[in-house]
Amino acid sequence: MFSDRDKSYPIELVAEFLGVNSRTLYYYERFSLVVPVRRGRKRYYSKEDISWLEYVREMMYDQGMNLRSIIVLIKRRDDVILTKCPEDVVNSFKNYLMRMED
Amino acid sequence: MFSDRDKSYPIELVAEFLGVNSRTLYYYERFSLVVPVRRGRKRYYSKEDISWLEYVREMMYDQGMNLRSIIVLIKRRDDVILTKCPEDVVNSFKNYLMRMED
DNA sequence: ATAAGTTTTTCACTTTAAGTGAAAATATGT
DNA sequence: ACATATTTTCACTTAAAGTGAAAAACTTAT
Numbered sequence: 422m423f424s425d426r427d428k429s430y431p432i433e434l435v436a437e438f439l440g441v442n443s444r445t446l447y448y449y450e451r452f453s454l455v456v457p458v459r460r461g462r463k464r465y466y467s468k469e470d471i472s473w474l475e476y477v478r479e480m481m482y483d484q485g486m487n488l489r490s491i492i493v494l495i496k497r498r499d500d501v502i503l504t505k506c507p508e509d510v511v512n513s514f515k516n517y518l519m520r521m522e523d
Numbered sequence: 524m525f526s527d528r529d530k531s532y533p534i535e536l537v538a539e540f541l542g543v544n545s546r547t548l549y550y551y552e553r554f555s556l557v558v559p560v561r562r563g564r565k566r567y568y569s570k571e572d573i574s575w576l577e578y579v580r581e582m583m584y585d586q587g588m589n590l591r592s593i594i595v596l597i598k599r600r601d602d603v604i605l606t607k608c609p610e611d612v613v614n615s616f617k618n619y620l621m622r623m624e625d
Numbered sequence: 626a627t628a629a630g631t632t633t634t635t636c637a638c639t640t641t642a643a644g645t646g647a648a649a650a651t652a653t654g655t
Numbered sequence: 656a657c658a659t660a661t662t663t664t665c666a667c668t669t670a671a672a673g674t675g676a677a678a679a680a681c682t683t684a685t
Contacts, residue, residue, distance in 0.1 A: 490592030
């Protein structure tokens with residue numbers, strides 16, 4: 422019947438829901454970070470798109486990641502990243518995170 | 524006997540080898556992205572540190588990732604990231620990558 | 626056909642992280 | 656104490672992310 426992949430939400434509604442400028446969604450589209458469907462010239466997004474974008478925003482704003490990194494993650498989706506990271510970096514990094522909790 | 528984890532290379536040598544300013548290594552250290560050992564007040568790095576830093580530089584310069592993202596990756600090392608990414612984003616993103624190969 | 630209204634696109638500007646130069650501070654060896 | 660080397664601090668530069676405003680393109684009603 423209905424699916425989270427149904428593209429039925431117009432850009433303004435999605436932008437408002439996410440609390441971003443609709444220009445930001447156009448901007449993301451340039452990198453294929455989200456792919457709305459076009460009916461006529463209008464863009465429509467799915468629920469899945471919306472939750473993906475929420476996740477992207479969280480990665481960017483809560484974590485401070487940049488767009489490029491998310492793009493790299495998509496590209497390397499199935500790869501193992503960071504195998505080269507030394508243990509003492511991981512340990513010391515945990516301390517860094519502790520310090521930052523202030 | 525000797526190990527890639529032996530911290531024996533001074534900062535200037537490492538910086539020169541990597542082609543970066545030694546200030547950059549101090550900068551990375553603030554985020555625990557690399558953890559030299561201190562003998563007296565001098566810093567010493569291991570071969571493992573150096574290849575880790577090479578990898579970090581590659582992620583940043585070849586891929587355009589930022590420091591924060593690498594930090595997030597360390598933090599989430601064992602997590603599955605990007606499970607929320609919709610398939611059509613992955614597909615469309617592949618086209619985007621193709622377009623960029625010019 | 627054209628006027629009115631929407632959506633999209635473009636241009637230029639703002640903000641922030643990453644990086645660096647230079648000077649000041651700190652430590653080491655003689 | 657002095658000379659030298661390393662570290663730390665401050666202020667500046669550069670580039671990506673995001674946005675405001677205007678122009679362009681398209682749609683629809685009269």
